[in-house]
Amino acid sequence: MDYNNLLFMDVEVFSDDDDDFYDGNYIEIRRPYTLRNKPNNLDVWDDDDFFRRFRLTKPTVNLLIIRVQNQLEVIWNRSRSLTPMNQLLLALRFYATGNFLRAVGDFSGVSIVTASRIVRKVSIVIASLRPDNIKMPRTQQEIESTKRGFFAMHGFPRVVGIVDGTHIRIQSPGGDNAELFRNRKGYFSINTQVTCDFNLKIIDIVARWPGSAHDATIFQHSSLKIHMEQNRFNNGILLGDSGYGLKNYLLTPLLHPNIPAEQCYNEVHIRTRNTIERVIGIWKRRFPVLSIGLRLKIETIQDIIVATAVLHNIARDEREEDPPGEIELDGVLGEVPQPIPNYNRNRMDNAVRQALIADYFSRYRRN
Structure with missing residues (x-):
């Protein structure tokens, strides 16, 4: 199946739905203006309640706002300005609940139109932090440190990352290509390739393929594959199912x-590869919108996926506690791999695995 024309397409999802993002052609029927109070959510809630509602602690949010506030210009309306902090907390609330935009807007004291624009803008701004927050090991020191970190876990040598796919639920995008987004479990999704390190951080992410795409197909067309073939990681290896x-x-x-x-x-x-399942589980528990499902345009969903991955890594850097498991995760752990597409295979690939087994695992001793 040819997905090349779908990778960066602009698909309007739920164009007749309340929760869709609005473009410049949206015509709003004017209604009597209602003043809305915009709560100062940073002060209203104590530390525990704040964490439960926004999935990040106040110190982490204060660090984050320093990095993004220049790109979140103040939005003025008749009641008072919507500050960068107001905008950031509204987006975090959306990620944390997966609620309709109307409910998130009511929580933050803004209209659904304003809420939709803010979520979109904040997601783009946070996703733009990707180069500094989602990255494979680059220097010789980083590469060797990553290998040592994985080896210290369960004794698997030379590992620089673990790769897997996870489905981010969406509603049908409609149109002629809608069925491409239906995955093998029967619901619509974006199949997202995630690579993690031993610190439970996301070090590479690909979030542009429809749900019917096979994990191996996504990897086959990824820059990560190119980098591995160029041996950028000093003979390092990836683990996959x-x-x-x-x-x-x-x-x-x-x-x-x-x-x-x-x-x-x-x-x-298997024990080492369990790391990626832990990462995906923590990521989706911290931001339930990834499991509950997104009712937005495809390009905005892609920004939200990357933005929440950036926030996951920031939370790991700040040693945030893992979020509570308040929802049932859908399609996160223990999935049975699909049959592998018939890509060209080289006997040398199997020889590398057999050599590692003979040279190392024949004398491996369980801890």
Whole structure:
């Protein structure tokens, strides 16, 4: 299936829905103006209540506003200005609840039109922080530190990242291409490729493929694959589940381990790969909008996915506690990999895995 024309398309989702973002052609029927009080949410709530409502602590939000306030110009209306902090907290509330924009607007004292514009703008601004907050190890020191970090976890050598796909639920985008977004579980989604490190941070993310796209297809067309083939990570490897094709730089589990060394390889591979499941679980629990589902335009959903990944990493850097599991996560853990597309395979790829098993896991000792 050819997805190339879908990667950056502008699809209007739910153009007749209250919660859609409005473009410049929107004509609003004027109604009597109502003054709305805009609560100072930073002061209204104590630390615990604030964290539960916005999924970040006050100190982290104060650090974040310093980085984004210059790009969030003050919006003036008849009651009083909508400050950068007002705008940031409105967007965080949307990420934290997945509520309709009308409900988020009511919570923040603004109209649905204003709420939609703010969520979109704040998401773009936070997503623009991606280069500094979502990145693979670059220097020799960072690469070796990452390898040591993964090795210290369960003893798997040379790992620089773990890759997996997760589905971000959306409603049908409509139009001729809508069914491309229906995944194998039957709901509409964006299949998002996530790569993590041993610190539970997201170090690479691809959020532009429809739900029917296979994980291996996404990786096959990613810049991460190019970087791995260029050996930018000093002979480092990625770990992935059996839904990915085996490569000399992307190792997957053995489907039928026989000898003890192969069984040991699989066991350590699975234990190490569990890191990506933890990352996706924490990320979706912190920002439930990713699990509940998004009723927005595709390009805005993409910005929200990247923005929440940036915020996840900021939370990790600030040693924020993991959010409470208040919702049932949909399609996060324990998914059965799909059959692998028939990409060209090289016998050398399997030779690399077998050499690692023979050289290392045949003498591995469980802790």
